[in-house]
Amino acid sequence: MNSLERMMAALNGQPVDQTPVAIHHFLVTGRYAGFDDLGQWLQDGDMLAAGQLASWRELRHDALLIENGVTAMAQALGSEIVYPKSIPPHVRRPLLADGLEGLDHLRVPDPRTAHPLCEVLKAVRICRRETQDKVFIMGRADQGPNALAMALRGPEQWLMDLMDPDQDALVTRVLELTTACCTRYALALLEAGAHGSCIGGAGVSVLSPQLYMQREWPHQRSWCQAVRDAGGRAFVHACGNEQAILDDMADTGAHSLELAPDTPLTAVRELMLRLTPVLGMLSPILFEQGTTDELRDHVRRTLKMFAGCSRFIIGPGCALPVDSPLENLAAFVDEVRRYPAS
């Protein structure tokens, strides 16, 4: 099997020769190409692609996860973004800090022309062309409905808005806008050559289960449906312990969930055996702070835990920190490749 076939088989719940490997390491990839200014190469499609491809040629993982950070859409909508040399970009001041009414001035950006979305599209086009269907290309559509709203409004203020009955109509309109933004972006990424896309979902580490079902789930579902209708594979990412909503997340229609080890492995195993592929489950912190031996041991234990799950795609459960040692990434892929799928 080549990498693309291995990924597609896992997403379809079919047998694989080896557990597919996906690495959420866009903050690290530039180092493989010799770039040292994170703020520069994250905004340049040629450099984004060069980093992804240099990393792939060395590690030979099965899926390229292409993005430029968690602020791409906020920037395209007009937020001022700070791009430091050695830490991820962040919003200087939320665009809607003075009130949700500012929404009236916002329009869904055209990803083909809006910076930096157009640069990520360029990176996807280059990576698809250079890898020639040997590897799965994931063009990530930035933040999901509530996560983008938090970037625009400020996280705490947005959570207060969600619970304020007087803001109900405006909250609805914000979520319609943010969903339209990540949907249009995902469709453009697929058109540029991505086999799949992903949104950063807000799970129950951020929202109550009730708010998740009312204010996040319907929008995730419509995003997944749009990606499916366009022939792409839909992934939904969540950063915390999502055990309480695993079945609901699967019900969004996502082809795969992206989960961190905060969610109990037994619950994830049960979900995969029954229903839905999962990408992730390794600790990003261990990639950054662990030794190669500790990482290899973590990989072996995780593979053992998910033995018999053909729907498992192994990788760090969230974006790897900027300074993760490259030898840990090499040890990770090497360790997975030692074992045939069981």
Ligand SMILES: [Zn+2]
């Ligand atoms: Zn995450």
